[in-house]
Amino acid sequence: xxIAFAEPNLPSGGTLIVTVGQDRTLGPAALEIDRITGGxxxxxxxxxxxxxxxxxxxxxxxxxxxxxxxxxxxxxxxKPDSLTETHFEGLGGAIVAFLNKAGETEAYLHLDLPAGPAxxxxxSQAAAAVGVGAxxxxxxxxxxRTTEKPEQKPSLTRLTIQLSDFAAGASLFxxxxxxxxxxxxxxxxxxxxxxxxxxxxxxxxxxxxxxLGLDVTVLDQARMAELGMGALLGVAxxxxxxxxxxxxxxxGDPNPPADRDSRPIVLVGKGVTFDSGGISIKxxxxxxxxxxxxxxxxxxxxxxxxxxxxxxxxxxVGVLGLVENMPSGTAQRPGDVVVSASGKxxxxxxxxxxxxxxxxxxxxxxQETFKPRLLIDxxxxxxxxxxxxxxxxxxxxxxxxxxxxxxEAAGQKVGEAVWRLPMGxxxxxxxxxxxxxxxxxxxxxxxxxxxxxxxxxxxxxxxPWAHLDIAGVAWAKKDTATVPKGGTGFGVRLLDRFLxxxxxxxxSS
Ligand code: BES
Ligand code: MN
Ligand code: ZN
Numbered sequence: 001x002x003i004a005f006a007e008p009n010l011p012s013g014g015t016l017i018v019t020v021g022q023d024r025t026l027g028p029a030a031l032e033i034d035r036i037t038g039g040x041x042x043x044x045x046x047x048x049x050x051x052x053x054x055x056x057x058x059x060x061x062x063x064x065x066x067x068x069x070x071x072x073x074x075x076x077x078x079k080p081d082s083l084t085e086t087h088f089e090g091l092g093g094a095i096v097a098f099l100n101k102a103g104e105t106e107a108y109l110h111l112d113l114p115a116g117p118a119x120x121x122x123x124s125q126a127a128a129a130v131g132v133g134a135x136x137x138x139x140x141x142x143x144x145r146t147t148e149k150p151e152q153k154p155s156l157t158r159l160t161i162q163l164s165d166f167a168a169g170a171s172l173f174x175x176x177x178x179x180x181x182x183x184x185x186x187x188x189x190x191x192x193x194x195x196x197x198x199x200x201x202x203x204x205x206x207x208x209x210x211x212l213g214l215d216v217t218v219l220d221q222a223r224m225a226e227l228g229m230g231a232l233l234g235v236a237x238x239x240x241x242x243x244x245x246x247x248x249x250x251x252g253d254p255n256p257p258a259d260r261d262s263r264p265i266v267l268v269g270k271g272v273t274f275d276s277g278g279i280s281i282k283x284x285x286x287x288x289x290x291x292x293x294x295x296x297x298x299x300x301x302x303x304x305x306x307x308x309x310x311x312x313x314x315x316x317v318g319v320l321g322l323v324e325n326m327p328s329g330t331a332q333r334p335g336d337v338v339v340s341a342s343g344k345x346x347x348x349x350x351x352x353x354x355x356x357x358x359x360x361x362x363x364x365x366x367q368e369t370f371k372p373r374l375l376i377d378x379x380x381x382x383x384x385x386x387x388x389x390x391x392x393x394x395x396x397x398x399x400x401x402x403x404x405x406x407x408e409a410a411g412q413k414v415g416e417a418v419w420r421l422p423m424g425x426x427x428x429x430x431x432x433x434x435x436x437x438x439x440x441x442x443x444x445x446x447x448x449x450x451x452x453x454x455x456x457x458x459x460x461x462x463x464p465w466a467h468l469d470i471a472g473v474a475w476a477k478k479d480t481a482t483v484p485k486g487g488t489g490f491g492v493r494l495l496d497r498f499l500x501x502x503x504x505x506x507x508s509s
Contacts, residue, residue, distance in 0.1 A: 001096065001138045003131040004160040005170040006108075010036075011160075014106030015099060016069040019091075020045065020053040022079045027112025030074070037066045041074060054078055055087065056094040056481060060102070071104065080114040086415040088126045089133030090481035092159075096134045097479065100154035110162045124168035127161045131173040134159050135180050136482040141191040178309025179496050183489040186295075186302030190474065190487025194274035194291040199236075199322035202271060202294065203244040206301055206320070212308040219245040224361075231340040232321055232361040235354040238278055238331025239324035245365065246297075248304040248318040252311060253505050264315040265503055266372035267304075267495065268362050270355045270379035271297025271322040278325045278351030279333055292487060293355070295474035296378035297322060299491035306496045313505040317370050321362035325354045337436045341365065342459055345436040353440045355381045356452055360459045367461055374403065374503075375465045377456065378491050384448025386472040393419035394473045394490065397453035400464035407466055410498035415482070416490050418468060421450060428454045 008029070010016070018030040024045050026034060034041035044061050045051055051059045055078030064072040075095060078087065099107055109130065113123055121129070140154060163169055189197060189205065197205075203218045210216050221242050224233055229245075236243035249264075256262045272293040276282060282290065297320040304318045332338070336348045338357070342364045346357065359377060366375060385395040394411075396418040398404035404420050411418045427450050433439035438458055442451045453467050473490040476483050 001135070001154070001156050002158045003134060003173060004158060005127065005166040005173065006160050006162055007164060007166055008110055008162040010067065010069070011106070011108045012068045013070060014108060015071040015073050015104050016067060017073045017075055017095060017107060017109040019075050019077045019112050021077045021112070021114045022053045024053050025114070027114065029110040029112045033072065037064050037072070040064050040072065044074065051076070055082065056090055058094065058098055069108075071102075073098070073107075077112070077114060083114065083121060083126070085121065085125065085129045085413070088121070088129035089136065089415070092130035092133030093137035093481040096137050096156055096159060099156045100138075103151065103155045105155050105157050107156060107158070108160045108162055123163050124165050124172055127163050127169035128172035128176065130161055131159070132176050132180065133482045136183065137484060139184060139187055139484055141188065141486055175310070179306045179493060181309055182302040182306030182496065183492045185305050186298045186489035186492050187487040189298035189301065190292045190295050190489070192291070194324070197294070198241040198273055199244040199271070199324060200242060202273060202297070202320070202322050203246050206246045206248055209248060209301070209305055209308065212305065213250075214304055214308045215249040215251070217247050227365070228339065228341045229361040229365070230338040231346055231357040232323060234332045234336065234338040234348065235278070235325050235357050236323040238328045239326040241273070241324045243323040245362065246320040246322060247369075248301065250304055250307045250312070250314075250316050252307060253313045253315050256315070256505060260505070261373045262315070263373040264317045264370050265374045265376070265499065266317045266319060266366045266370050267300045268319045268359060268366050268375065268377040269297030269300035269321070270294070270359055270377070270381065271320045272355060272358065273322060273324050275325045275352070275354060276327060278354060279327050279331050280350045280352040281327050282352060289475065292475050293380050294322070295380050295470060295487065298487070299378050299470070299489060299495070302489055302492040303495045306492060307499065312499065314499055314503045316499065317366070317372070319362050319366045321358040323358055325351070340459070344438060344458065347433040347436040347439040349439050350441045353452070355379050356440055356455045359456055363456065363459045372463055375460065375463055376468070376495070378468045378470055380471040380474050381452045381469045382449040382471055384445070385469040388421070388449060389419055389472055391472045391476070393417045395449050395469035396420045396466065397423055397469070398464070398466040399457070399460070400466070403464045403466050406502050407494070407498055410501060411494045414493040414497050416473075416494040418494070421453070423450060423453055423457065427451060428457070431455055431458070
């Protein structure tokens with residue numbers, strides 16, 4: 001689907017969309033269409049017992065009199081004080097979802113911005129946000145569908161957003177295109193089944209990103225063995241699929257200002273391409289979901305793609321730990337002790353707590369190789385975070401309050417919310433092992449996500465560090481305004497915004 005921006009104009013066909021504020025308030029564009037149609041907008045609203053102009057509420061008028069458009073769609077805007085970027089993204093998403101089902105191919109939206117006390121967004125910002133939401137909702141993973149009836153396919157080919165300052169809208173929207181491509185990449189990778197996306201093919205997808213100017217290196221099993229990555233390799237040893245460790249580097253700020261720390265920010269992602277649990281095998285019901293246990297790595301790849309796509313003036317490295325966790329005659333056993341690359345020994349009590357084992361070595365490699373000024377990891381680490389926060393917030397753990405606040409703020413702005421959870425020595429103690437430096441699970445199920453974070457912290461040095469447990473938000477079981485069901489890409493927008501707001505050099509032009 002194409003997003004276009006143009007001057008307000010009556011279309012010769014397709015759907016014309018106007019907006020209506022809460023409590024049925026019509027702005028200039030809606031009033032004009034109401035006049036042209038001999039009062040159809042007002043009569044339709046009056047005739048509908050329910051429509052009051054609530055956010056994303058829709059009212060469809062077919063074959064409107066006085067218009068060459070085949071359909072008039074009236075969309076609710078909600079209350080003026082709720083008109084944020086996220087709000088307009090939701091509007092765009094709701095519109096394309098409706099028109100794709102309706103079989104429409106072309107649509108033209110004329111936004112009325114309610115004249116609030118202090119409108120926080122300009123018309124062009126609002127228009128660009130509608131375009132972003134429309135694109136996010138249009139995403140579809142259909143590469144394995146070979147037979148589909150036309151009426152099952154999304155029909156909308158173009159949404160034209162009309163505003164007088166259409167050039168500004170178009171240029172703002174264009175600035176979001178790299179982020180949209182990053183989200184699409186993450187969603188694609190997350191949605192791929194585990195027979196198609198193995199550590200090796202995942203690494204190949206990363207290598208393909210060199211065309212955008214990213215530096216990509218891939219470590220194979222032999223190289224990881226030389227580096228002593230016994231924790232990551234212990235997880236991989238049960239699988240016929242060999243592991244990979246990928247780094248993607250974006251050096252967009254080669255000469256940072258003298259007052260800025262020139263060390264990179266490093267993002268680390270858990271990339272378990274399938275998590276059967278290993279010998280501590282998972283129950284059969286729902287196990288297919290564990291194809292998306294690589295979402296952390298996919299999101300890091302999506303962020304790196306975004307940064308390269310928009311030529312961000314910042315130095316960031318992504319490190320992906322890619323393995324498959326399988327039970328077999330060569331698999332590691334509960335009770336095994338592995339030696340991590342850091343030298344710390346780990347007693348593997350539960351082979352299903354594998355993400356932290358992979359991350360232990362990936363975090364070590366990230367710190368050893370890149371000496372980051374800031375370290376952030378993303379992982380579908382624990383089922384417990386779903387019990388704690390459901391599917392609305394990702395779990396955030398951080399050693400630095402400032403970093404936690406910045407991540408929270410970035411998440412708020414882009415509609416990817418995170419909620420901070422506590423850490424502390426009393427939790428840490430539960431990971432002491434009788435025979436090794438640390439064990440990979442605590443005694444019971446209490447505080448499972450916190451213990452996962454405490455385990456990771458044992459492998460993290462002095463710099464500020466944050467861990468995002470995205471197990472509850474990486475996959476959507478139902479559609480929401482801007483996220484169709486499936487892999488969400490949660491974290492791409494959050495980290496892109498976090499980096500833009502806190503770490504990027506201003507352009508000198
Ligand atoms: N990949 C899972 C966590 C997960 C669960 C992600 C549900 C997405 C949805 C992780 O490897 C795991 O199995 N964690 C265990 C940890 C336990 C053994 C301490 C869990 O959550 O049960
Ligand atoms: Mn597991
Ligand atoms: Zn896992």
